[in-house]
Amino acid sequence: MPRQIGLLLYPDFQLLDAAGVTAAFEIAGEFGGAPYETTPLSHHGGLVRSSSGMAIETVPLAAAGSFDTLVVVGGKGHKQAMACPELQAFIRYQAGTARRICSVCTGAFLLAAAGLLDGRCVTTHWQQASTLKAQFPEIRVSAEAIHVHDGPVWTSAGISAGIDMALALVTEDLGADIGRRTAQQMVVFYHRPGGQSQFSILLEMESPQERFTELLGWIRSNLKQRLTVDILASQVGMSPRNFSRSFRAAVGMSPARAVERLRLEAARERVEGSTLPIEAIAIMTGFHDPERMRRAFLREFHQPPQAVRRNAKTIY
Template identity: 85%
Template sequence: MPIRIGLLLYPNFQLLDAAGVTAAFEIAGTLGEAAYEMTPLSQHGGLVRSSSGMALETVPFATARSFDTLVVVGGEGHVTAMDCPELQGFIRHHAGTARRICSVCTGAFLLAAAGLLDGRRATTHWQQAGALKARFPKIRVSAEAIHVQDGPVWTSAGISAGIDMALALVTEDLGADIGRRTAQQMVVFYHRPGGQSQFSALLEMGSTQDRFSGLLGWIRSNLQQRLTVDVLASQVGMSPRNFSRNFRGAVGMSPARAVEKLRLEAARERVERSTLPIEAIAVMTGFHDPERMRRAFLREFHQPPQAVRRNAADNLG
C-alpha cells in the first residue's frame, strides 16, 4: 500500500522546496516495496504559482483524505500564508491524524503559527532563524541544523536541506539501503547529518572590520594556542575591554564563542575526513580534553564525535 504524502503549497512558494522532496520520494518509491503517493495541496486547488512564476496543479485541501506525512514548503509567500485561518486549521487537523508533520525552509513559520513547534527544537533557513525565534519564543531554534526531528515534527533548513530531510524520512520508512540508493540516483550525499552546520563558521562571523576578519583567520590557524581575550586583544592592539565590546558588535558573538565555533568546525572536519583518534583531534584543535570536545559537539551538533564519524562513513558507503 503506498505511503501517502501531502505537499502543502500556497502562492509564492519556493519551487525547489516542493520539487526536491517530491523527487526524493518519487525515486525512493521506484526502489522500495512501498511506493509513495504524492498529493500537492492548496486552499482552493488548481494552479498555484511559485515565486519563480512556474505553477503546480493542486487539489483543494478541504477535499483531501488523510495522509501519512504532511510536508509544508517554504517561500516568499509564507508571511501571507501564516495569516490564513483555513490553512492553519488544516495543518492543526492533520497534526492530530498524520504520522509526521514536516516543513522545508520557512515552512517552519506555518507550523509555528499553528502552535506545533511550541516547546520543540526546530530549524529553518539560517537567515530567518532569528525572526522565527523572536516571533515564537517558545521554540528552541537550532539555527545551524540542516534538519531537526522532535517527535513527529520534522523541520529543515533552506531549500536543498529539504532533500536531506526527505532522505532521512525515506530511510525511516524503507531502510538505509533504499535511502542510500535514492541519494545515489539523485547524486547527493546520503544521510548528511541533521546537526551539520548550514554554513561555515567564518561565513557566519563575517566581520565588516578588516582587523577582525584578519583576526578570525589568525585564530583558525592557531587553534592549539590558549586563546584568551588578552591574547586576542593583543593581536589587534586593543585593550581587552575595548576589544570584547567591539568584537561582539562587529562579529555578533563573544570572542570565546567565536573561538569555540572555529575549533568545532576544524574538529568536525578532521573527525569526518580522517582516521585520527578523537583524543588527537581534541589536542590539535585546542580542546585538549576529549570530554570537553564531546560536550561541545553535543551542544552544537547534538551528537558526539563518534556519531559524526559514523555518519560521514555512511556517506562514503
Template identity: 90%
Template sequence: MARQIGILLYPDFQLLDAAGVTAAFEIAGGFGEAPYEMTPLSRHGGLVRSSSGMAIETVPLTTAGQFDTLVVVGGEGHRQAMNCPELQAFIRYQATTARRICSVCTGTFLLAAAGMLDGRRVTTHWQQAATLKALFPEVMVSADAIHVHDGPVWTSAGISAGIDMALALITEDLGADIARRTAQQMVVFYHRPGGQSQFSALLEMASPQERFADLLGWIRSNLKQRLTVDVLASQVGMSSRNFSRSFRVAVGMSPAKAVERLRLEAAREQVERSTLPIEVIAAMTGFHDPERMRRAFLREFHQPPQSIRRNATARAT
C-alpha cells in the same frame, strides 16, 4: 498500499522546496514495495504560482483526504501564508491524524504559527532563524542544523536540506538501502547528518567589509594557542576595548564565540574524518580538556563527539 504524502503550497512558494522532496519520494517509491503517492495541496486548489512564475495544480484543502505525512514548503510567500487561519487549522487537524508533520525551509514558520512547535527543537534557513526565534520565543531554534527530528515533527533548512530530510524519512519507512539507492539516482549525498552545519563557520563570520577576514584565517590556523581578546586585538593592532566592539559589529558575534565556532568546526572535522583520540583532538583544536569540548559539542550540535564519530563511521560503511 501507497503512503500518502501531502505537499502544502501557497502563492509564491519555492518551487524546489516542493520538487526536491517530491522527487525523492517518487524515486524511492519505485524501489520500495510500498510506493508513495504525492498530493499537492493549497487553500483553494487549482494552479498555485511559485515565486519563479511556474505553477503547480493543487487539490483544495476542503477535499483533501488523510495523509501519512504532511510536508509544508517554504518560499517568499510564507509570511502571508503563516497568517492564514485556514492553513493554520488544516495543519493542526493533520497533526491529529498524520504520522508525521514536516517542513522545508521557511515552511517552519507555518508550523510555528499553527502552534505545532512550542517546546520543540526545530530548524529553518539560517537567514530566517533569528526572525523565527523572535516571533515564536517558545520554539527552540537550532539555527545551524540541516534538519531536526523532534517527535512527529521534522523540520529542515534550505532547498537541498529538504532532500536530506526526505532521505531520512525514506530511511525510516523503507530502510537505508532504498534511501541510498534513491540518493544515487538523484546524485546527492546519501546521508548528511541533521546536526551538520548549514555552512562553514568562516563563511558565516566573513565581514562584509572583510575587515577581520585575515584575522579569522589566522585564528583558524592557530587554534592551539590561548586566543584571548588581548591576543586577538594585538594581532590587528587595536586596543582590546575597541577591538571587541568593532569585531562584534563586523562579524556578528563576540571574539570568544567566534573562536569557539572555529574550534568546533575544526574539531568536528577531525572527529568525523580521523581516528585520533578525542583528547588529542581537544588539545589540537584548543579545547585542551575533552570535557570542555564535549560540552561545546552538546551546545552546538546536540550530540557528544563520540556519537558524531559513530554516525560518521556508520555512513562510511
C-alpha cells in the same frame, strides 16, 4: 499501497522546497518497490504560482484525502499563508491523522501558527530563526541544525536541507540502502547529520581582503598546530600588532576568537558525524585537552561534546 505524501503549497511558495522533497520521494519509490504518491495541495486548488513565477497544479483542501506524511513548504508567501484559517485548520486536522508532519524552511511558521510546535525542538532557515523564536517563545529553535526530528514532527532549513530531511524520511521508511541509493541518484550527500551547521563559519568570517580569506583557509587546514598571533602574523607577513588590528577590522573578531570558532566547527563535525573518542577529537582539532574543548563547547553551544553527540543521533 503507495505511501501518500501531501505537499501543502500557497502563493509565492519556494519552488525548490517543493521540488527537492518530491524528487527524493519519487526516486526512493522507484528503488524501494513501495512507491510514494505525492499530491500538491492548496486552499482553493488549481494552479498555484511560486515566487519564481512557475506554477504547480494543486488539489483543493476540501478534496484532499488522508496522508501518511504532510510536508509544508516555505517561501516568500509564508506570512500570508499563516493568516489563512483554512490552512491552519487543515494542518491541525492532518496532525491528528497523518503519521508525520514536516516543514521545509519557513514552512515551520505555518506549523507554529497551527500550534504544533509548542514545546518542541525545531529548525528553520538560519535567517528566520530569531523571528520564529520571538513570535513563538514556547518553541525551542535550533538556528544551526539542518533538520530536526521531534516526535511526529520534522522540520528542516532551506531548500537543500529539505532534501536531507526527505532522505532521512526515506531511510526511516525503506532502510539505509534505499536512502543511500536515492542520494547517489540525486548526486547529493547521504546522511548529512541533522544537527550539522547550516553553513560554514568560514562563510561568516569571509574577508574582503584576500590575504585574510586565504589565512582563514590555512587555519582551517592546520588546526592541530599552535596558532598564536605571532605565527598567524608571520603567515601573512605582518607585525603582530598591525596584524591583530587589521584582522579584527576585516573579519569582525580577534584572531584568537576566529581560531577557536574554526576549531569548534571542526570538532563539532567530528563529534556529530563520527564515533571517535572525545579525547582524540580534542587533539585533532587543536584543543589538545578535552576539558578545554568541553569548556569551549559550553560557551558556544551551551552543552558538552557528549550531549552534542547524543542530540545529533536523536535529531537524525
